Amino acid sequence: MDDTDRAIINRLQDGFPIADRPYRLAAEALGIQEQELIRRLHAMLENRQLSRFGPLYHAERLGGGLSLCAIRVPVDDFERVNEQVNAFPEVAHNYARDHEFSMWFVLATETPQRIESVIREIEQATGYRVYNMPKEEEFFVGLKFEV
């Protein structure tokens, strides 16, 4: 990664143009050619320095449900529960964490109402209580990540 890549990451986290040739506009501001910007974005996506490039959607405002959930899973039961939880298509991400609350996953559902029923199903499948921790307030800035 060189200075140009860093400049792309630092300056293109927000405000990408909505225009006929948006890459050309963005490239001009960076002092490079349109095709070079496209090539560099492609490369950074390929080697996963960027998770994605494009519109970042606000999941709840699209009408779906989204929640963070946690389970206290004992170590010796972890693999079984992991398999059962991951089998639900509504489980988008799932992380093991070094805590008594050892399993943390994000549920994404077609409707907000569906969150509760998926939680009941996971509780029935696993035999453990699912702690539903939806965000009550979001303090989302997340635009200032500098490399």
Added chain:
Amino acid sequence: MKNGEASRLDDLDRKIVQSTQAGLPLVSRPYHQIADELGTSAEIVMTRVQRMLANGIIRRIGAVPNHYTLGFRGNGMSVWDVDDELAMEYGRRIGELDFVSHAYRRPRYLPEWRYNLFAMVHGKDRAEVMEKVAQIAAMLGSDNRAHEVLFSTRILKKTGLRIGQS
């Protein structure tokens, strides 16, 4: 309120969401390409994208850096117990810190789970994350009743959010 916002999405909006949620096409005229796929005009696609940006359905358009591959390998979920009355103010201040990518207020489950503020803290390694957590603790001072940092030990599942399909 959220249902009201969602109901403003029509079929075409949803199709635009579906065709761009993996990313914007990396071609000279990306909005034209989307329009061609959907059988409409680039002007209409751009108007819809602009509108979704204006009403917050699109948070922003641009690059989403991958903290981990960019060398920030010590990501910790810090959780804080602060008075509910102070949670909004501290949440805002924590969210503004440049090493915090997301901050949320979430429900407690007493007695098992006492924490009501969550902040994802990024650093080059765990030691740097812990230093930054100490900065948050210093900012909260005696209003910090307790805190912990939960490090992820394993990614168990990671699929993209499949949204906007209903």
